[in-house]
Amino acid sequence: MSNQSACDQETSPPRIGYLGPPGSYSHxxxxxxxxxxxxxIEHGNIEPVFVSVEEGLCEYGLAPYxxxxxxxxxxxxxxxxxxxxxxxxxxxxxxxxxxLSNAPTxxxxxxxxxxxxxxxxxRWLADHFPDAERVEMASSSLAxxxxxxAEDSAAIGSVLAGTLYGVDVLHERIQDKSDxxxxxxxxxxxxxxxxxxxxxxMSFITSHEPGALVDVLAVFRDAGINLSHIDKRPSRRENWQxxxxxxxxxxxxxxxxxxxxxxxxxxxxxFNVLGSYPRAVQVL
Amino acid sequence: MSNQSACDQETSPPRIGYLGPPGSYSHxxxxxxxxxxxxxIEHGNIEPVFVSVEEGLCEYGLAPYxxxxxxxxxxxxxxxxxxxxxxxxxxxxxxxxxxLSNAPTxxxxxxxxxxxxxxxxxRWLADHFPDAERVEMASSSLAxxxxxxAEDSAAIGSVLAGTLYGVDVLHERIQDKSDxxxxxxxxxxxxxxxxxxxxxxMSFITSHEPGALVDVLAVFRDAGINLSHIDKRPSRRENWQxxxxxxxxxxxxxxxxxxxxxxxxxxxxxFNVLGSYPRAVQVL
Numbered sequence: 001m002s003n004q005s006a007c008d009q010e011t012s013p014p015r016i017g018y019l020g021p022p023g024s025y026s027h028x029x030x031x032x033x034x035x036x037x038x039x040x041i042e043h044g045n046i047e048p049v050f051v052s053v054e055e056g057l058c059e060y061g062l063a064p065y066x067x068x069x070x071x072x073x074x075x076x077x078x079x080x081x082x083x084x085x086x087x088x089x090x091x092x093x094x095x096x097x098x099x100l101s102n103a104p105t106x107x108x109x110x111x112x113x114x115x116x117x118x119x120x121x122x123r124w125l126a127d128h129f130p131d132a133e134r135v136e137m138a139s140s141s142l143a144x145x146x147x148x149x150a151e152d153s154a155a156i157g158s159v160l161a162g163t164l165y166g167v168d169v170l171h172e173r174i175q176d177k178s179d180x181x182x183x184x185x186x187x188x189x190x191x192x193x194x195x196x197x198x199x200x201x202m203s204f205i206t207s208h209e210p211g212a213l214v215d216v217l218a219v220f221r222d223a224g225i226n227l228s229h230i231d232k233r234p235s236r237r238e239n240w241q242x243x244x245x246x247x248x249x250x251x252x253x254x255x256x257x258x259x260x261x262x263x264x265x266x267x268x269x270x271f272n273v274l275g276s277y278p279r280a281v282q283v284l
Numbered sequence: 285m286s287n288q289s290a291c292d293q294e295t296s297p298p299r300i301g302y303l304g305p306p307g308s309y310s311h312x313x314x315x316x317x318x319x320x321x322x323x324x325i326e327h328g329n330i331e332p333v334f335v336s337v338e339e340g341l342c343e344y345g346l347a348p349y350x351x352x353x354x355x356x357x358x359x360x361x362x363x364x365x366x367x368x369x370x371x372x373x374x375x376x377x378x379x380x381x382x383x384l385s386n387a388p389t390x391x392x393x394x395x396x397x398x399x400x401x402x403x404x405x406x407r408w409l410a411d412h413f414p415d416a417e418r419v420e421m422a423s424s425s426l427a428x429x430x431x432x433x434a435e436d437s438a439a440i441g442s443v444l445a446g447t448l449y450g451v452d453v454l455h456e457r458i459q460d461k462s463d464x465x466x467x468x469x470x471x472x473x474x475x476x477x478x479x480x481x482x483x484x485x486m487s488f489i490t491s492h493e494p495g496a497l498v499d500v501l502a503v504f505r506d507a508g509i510n511l512s513h514i515d516k517r518p519s520r521r522e523n524w525q526x527x528x529x530x531x532x533x534x535x536x537x538x539x540x541x542x543x544x545x546x547x548x549x550x551x552x553x554x555f556n557v558l559g560s561y562p563r564a565v566q567v568l
Contacts, residue, residue: 068523071516074355179523213514214505217498230497231516232355239352239463 015039017049017058023141023161025093026062029184031160032284033091034060046075050083053187061085061187066229067095068181076185077233077245080203080274087201087275089186092283097121099171100144100162101154110135112143113156121156124174129154141165181283191252191275198251199228199279202261205235205243205270213244215267223260225250235270243270251276299323301333301342307425307445309377310346313468315444316568317375318344330359334367337471345369345471350513351379352465360469361517361529364487364558371485371559373470376567381405383455384428384446385438394419396427397440405440408458413438425449465567475536475559482535483512483563486545489519489527489554497528499551507544509534519554527554535560 016034019026020042030040041058043049049061063076097117101108111118111125112135118125125132135153137143143155145165154170155161162169185201192198206212220227229247236243250257252273265271300318303310304326314324325342327333333345347360381401385392395402395409396419402409409416416438421427427439429449438454439445446453469485476482490496504511513531520527534541536557549555 067518069518069520071358071518181523213511214498214501218502221498227497232514234351234353234355236353239465 013037013039014059015041015057017041017043017052017061019043019046019049019062019064021139021141023144023158023164024139025095025158025182026064026184028158028160029062029064029091029093029182029284032093033062033089033184033186046073047079047082050079050085050187053085053189054083056189059188060088062091063087063185063187065090065183065185066231067183068179069177072231074233077231077243080245081233081236081243085187086189086191087185087277088188088190088192089277090199090280091184091186092280093182093184094283095175095180095182096159096173097140097156097175098159098162098169099154099174100157100167100169101147102149102167103151103153105170107152108132108154110147110150110153111156112137112147112153113140114138114143117156120175120177120180123176128171128174183280186277187275192277194251194253194276195278197279197281198254198276199247199249200252200257200276201229201245201247201274202264203243203245203270203272203274204264204268205237205241206267207269212267216244216264217246219260219264219267220246220248223256225257225260245274249279297321297323298343299325299341301325301327301336301345303327303330303333303346303348305423305425307428307442307448308423309379309442309466310348310468312442312444313346313348313375313377313466313568316377317346317373317468317470330357331363331366334363334369334471337369337473338367340473343472344372346375347371347469347471349374349467349469350515351467352463353461356515358517361515361527364529365517365520365527369471370473370475371469371561372472372474372476373561374483374564375468375470376564377466377468378567379459379464379466380443380457381424381440381459382443382446382453383438383458384441384451384453385431386433386451387435387437389454391436392416392438394431394434394437395440396421396431396437397424398422398427401440404459404461404464407460412455412458467564470561471559476561478535478537478560479562481563481565482538482560483531483533484536484541484560485513485529485531485558486548487527487529487554487556487558488548488552489521489525490551491553496551500528500548501530503544503548503551504530504532507540509541509544529558533563 052058140157144157144161235241336342424441428441428445519525
């Protein structure tokens with residue numbers, strides 16, 4: 001900003017890359033984790049968020065990692081494969097689909113959102129707006145923006161989208177499956193020091209996969225280290241060779257974890273510690 | 285057909301459900317596995333193929349299970365969760381993107397296909413048709429059909445699409461990554477008897493997941509049974525609870541496999557044998 005003083009610049013908030021558009025759940029995760037004053041920078045896709053962090057254009061980035069009902073976000077796993085960044089925090093965000101409108105409820109004849117979001121609120125819409133036309137848009141944030149001035153339309157989106165575009169929240173949590181949480185990893189160029197309740201995310205390719213997978217996982221079990229997540233993606237080196245992604249409940253600096261990592265590494269042709277970070281204790 | 289005799293009806297080929305449109309790789313897998321005379325029935329999505337097999341409208345169905353470079357096909361995993369069918373065979377099909385046209389090569393100014401397929405052939409197109417316009421269509425088969433009579437256009441699709449729509453194959457294997465195989469499972473209401481080189485596909489939810497995952501996998505390792513595939517999807521029972529899908533190289537009727545299945549089952553709150561079938565020995 002042109003009127004920013006030198007003092008302001010020194011204490012300027014970190015730049016946070018997120019997957020847009022503004023009002024998306026990635027944006028919401030950034031605001032919940034870093035606060036309202038964070039300098040959140042929109043990106044058109046997940047991979048450019050990794051590039052911005054890797055190249056230092058952003059200090060942090062939000063990477064959607066898995067959803068409690070939809071599963072893994074493969075674009076994030078592939079971006080970890082291709083870019084040299086570290087996981088330094090995790091953020092759990094409740095998916096809270098809201099009906100937003102500046103029109104009176106009894107005049108709403110049209111409800112807009114992403115097709116997937118409309119589908120996730122199917123039952124609620126059938127109960128409350130059985131005759132309303134459903135308008136499919138590319139994102140829920142765009143839908144909220146588009147109906148801000150409408151006198152007979154609503155949109156389904158986040159509370160944050162309502163705040164950003166000045167649209168009232170008429171109903172919260174209208175999705176048919178109430179319990180829906182997305183887990184984000186915060187990425188940076190460094191991971192975090194231990195706090196006592198930590199996680200470590202790692203990726204590896206086993207030497208004689210997938211048979212040797214058990215050997216790697218057993219190393220952590222035998223060291224008493226709990227495995228809290230596992231996923232895999234094609235390694236992109238050879239057909240049917242996989243890169244596994246695991247989270248364990250320990251910090252990479254713990255002696256037992258260090259020993260387990262070295263032992264696990266001996267079963268692998270490739271092994272990377274993607275970062276240690278404090279375990280999230282609540283859903284935001 | 286109206287002129288079909290009673291005798292023909294008795295020996296009529298089985299009905300095979302596949303994910304359309306005609307000329308798709310699912311269609312190709314059906315033709316390669318069941319032969320040209322198979323009665324292949326198009327479906328608009330993967331789940332309806334499972335429904336047709338479950339309800340007996342089709343004797344068999346083709347389910348794309350994993351791709352060597354793209355990973356798992358989650359719609360198939362979810363359909364196994366929701367429908368009572370068995371895996372009875374596996375089919376490995378090489379993805380062979382071809383340039384098809386009835387126009388002379390030097391008159392081609394336009395190349396149509398699915399956006400993903402155009403992307404997979406990016407380098408080849410840049411080398412051979414740097415100035416050609418790229419036209420994005422909903423499926424490669426539709427693209428092939430659309431250019432059958434064009435005098436200046438080509439499409440990228442399968443050999444089968446060329447045969448179906450009467451379009452010449454000008455170049456084969458034009459994808460930038462040459463080695464790309466999709467593994468299909470053939471589904472039916474019964475699985476297959478042992479042939480000596482068998483696989484078994486299973487799904488399970490562990491009791492204290494994902495920590496107990498290692499215990500389940502170790503059962504098969506300790507019995508000397510190789511694990512050839514693992515994947516997971518949200519269980520859709522509880523948040524962060526997963527249903528794992530594994531393939532092992534043994535038939536469910538083998539005594540060592542029977543014992544391992546019972547032992548693995550004791551670590552799980554849900555355990556299903558989805559079927560045993562002969563291992564595919566070649567890529568078609």
